[in-house]
Amino acid sequence: MLISIILWLLSIGIVTCIELTTKLYETIWTIPVTILVLPLFYVLLFIIYLLIVFIWSLFINKKKVINKPNKFYYWMIRQTCHLIISFSRTKIHVTGLDKLPKSGRFVIVNNHTSNFDQIVMMKVLKISPIIFITKPENENIPIAGAFIHKAGFITIDRDNDFNAIKSILKGAKYIEDDLAHISICPEGTRSKSGELLEFKAGAYKVATKVKAPIVTIALTNCNIIHKNFLLKRTHVYFDIVDCLYYEDYKELSTNQIAEMSKEKIQLQINIRKGEQK
Numbered sequence: 001m002l003i004s005i006i007l008w009l010l011s012i013g014i015v016t017c018i019e020l021t022t023k024l025y026e027t028i029w030t031i032p033v034t035i036l037v038l039p040l041f042y043v044l045l046f047i048i049y050l051l052i053v054f055i056w057s058l059f060i061n062k063k064k065v066i067n068k069p070n071k072f073y074y075w076m077i078r079q080t081c082h083l084i085i086s087f088s089r090t091k092i093h094v095t096g097l098d099k100l101p102k103s104g105r106f107v108i109v110n111n112h113t114s115n116f117d118q119i120v121m122m123k124v125l126k127i128s129p130i131i132f133i134t135k136p137e138n139e140n141i142p143i144a145g146a147f148i149h150k151a152g153f154i155t156i157d158r159d160n161d162f163n164a165i166k167s168i169l170k171g172a173k174y175i176e177d178d179l180a181h182i183s184i185c186p187e188g189t190r191s192k193s194g195e196l197l198e199f200k201a202g203a204y205k206v207a208t209k210v211k212a213p214i215v216t217i218a219l220t221n222c223n224i225i226h227k228n229f230l231l232k233r234t235h236v237y238f239d240i241v242d243c244l245y246y247e248d249y250k251e252l253s254t255n256q257i258a259e260m261s262k263e264k265i266q267l268q269i270n271i272r273k274g275e276q277k
Contacts (some may be wrong), residue, residue, distance in 0.1 A: 003079040004086060007049065011041040046083065050143070053080070057146035062139055069152035069180050074129045077147055081122040088116075088225050089233045094124055096240030100215060105175040105182075106243075107207040108215045111196055111265050112185035113223035116236075120222055121183065124238050131180040133171055133206070135189075152180070158188055168202065172209040182206050186258055194223060196269075199262040201254035208254060211246040216261045218268035237272045241265060 015038050024030055053076070085092070100106075108130065110117065118132055129151070136155040139145040154170050157163035171182040184206060186199035207214045220237040228234040241264045249257050 001079065001082045003049070004083055007042055007045045010045055011038055014041050046087075053147070054143050057143045060146035060150050062146055062149045066149065066152045068177075069129045069131055069174070070150055071129065073147055073151040077144075077151055078122050078128070080147075081119045084119055085123045088229050089231075090116075090120070090225055090236055091233055092120060092124055092236045092238055094238045096217075099240045099243045100125075100127070101213045101243060101245075104213070105178055105180065106213040106215050107171075107175070107204075108181060108183040108217060109186050109203065109261055110183070110217040110219055111269070112187050112190050113194060113219065114190065114225065116222045116225045117185070117219055118183070120219065120236055120238060121217070127181055129180045130183050131171070131174055133167060133182065133184040133203075154182075164202065168205050169209070171206040172212075175206070175212050176210045186261065196262055196266055199258040201258045204254040204257045204261075208249075208257075211250075213246070214242075214244045214249065214257065214261070215240060216242040216244070216264055218265040218272075220269055220272040239268045239272070241268045 015034055018024070018037075019030060019034070024033060108121070110121070118134075121130065131152055131154060132148070133154045133156050134148070136157060138153075139149050139155060152174075154167050154174075156167040171184070174180045175182055184203045186203040187197040188200050188203070189197070191197050204214065206212070218237070218239045218241050220239075221234060222236055225234045225236065242261070244257070244260075252260075
């Protein structure tokens with residue numbers, strides 16, 4: 001949000017200087033020219049911002065092991081997420097914020113349909129930091145890959161059980177040491193069809209290991225943001241459908257917890273889809 005404000009202020013400053021220098025303010029064209037040119041300068045400055053962070057990302061060593069979240073790089077990611085949501089013309093409808101734990105760290109689980117899932121979450125939830133457990137390939141994404149590595153996001157190797165356990169334990173350690181909230185997608189990969197995939201019980205071990213609350217979130221329409229990007233508004237639904245405290249799930253297996261989460265997410269998605277018909 002702050003970076004967006006800075007870009008707007010710089011745009012206003014540039015346009016003002018141009019109008020004062022050319023004495024455009026003395027003509028009847030001042031208002032229409034300002035309305036047309038101001039957004040163009042904002043977009044131009046945003047492109048310059050992306051160029052700067054791209055060059056910056058080239059100097060980040062992604063081989064260096066990060067053992068705790070970096071507040072500055074996390075802040076940069078969150079600010080950029082705000083900008084992306086604004087440019088994408090996405091309207092996010094939020095329910096259930098009152099279900100979030102009032103104190104302490106917790107684990108967030110949600111359905112996974114798009115790379116915009118995490119961007120939407122960073123935009124909506126004001127808690128920080130939220131560290132995502134993500135696939136290693138995401139660190140190869142231009143600009144974003146280097147920054148999420150530096151911010152302390154945790155990669156998980158789904159093809160190597162030993163390495164996967166290490167990632168789960170690292171996430172649990174973040175919570176235990178009060179360093180971050182952890183977000184993980186139990187499906188393990190994006191659902192291209194939009195239908196929920198199997199929820200993997202292992203994803204819930206981050207929470208059960210340290211007896212942390214589990215917040216379940218249903219995301220609807222994130223998978224169409226890229227189709228509508230810049231062209232038309234996308235209505236995304238961000239519904240916090242449940243929060244399980246340790247006392248609620250201590251007698252349950254991780255398989256049972258996973259099934260409960262899946263059922264509640266599916267129910268909410270069905271409700272949202274029904275409303276859109």
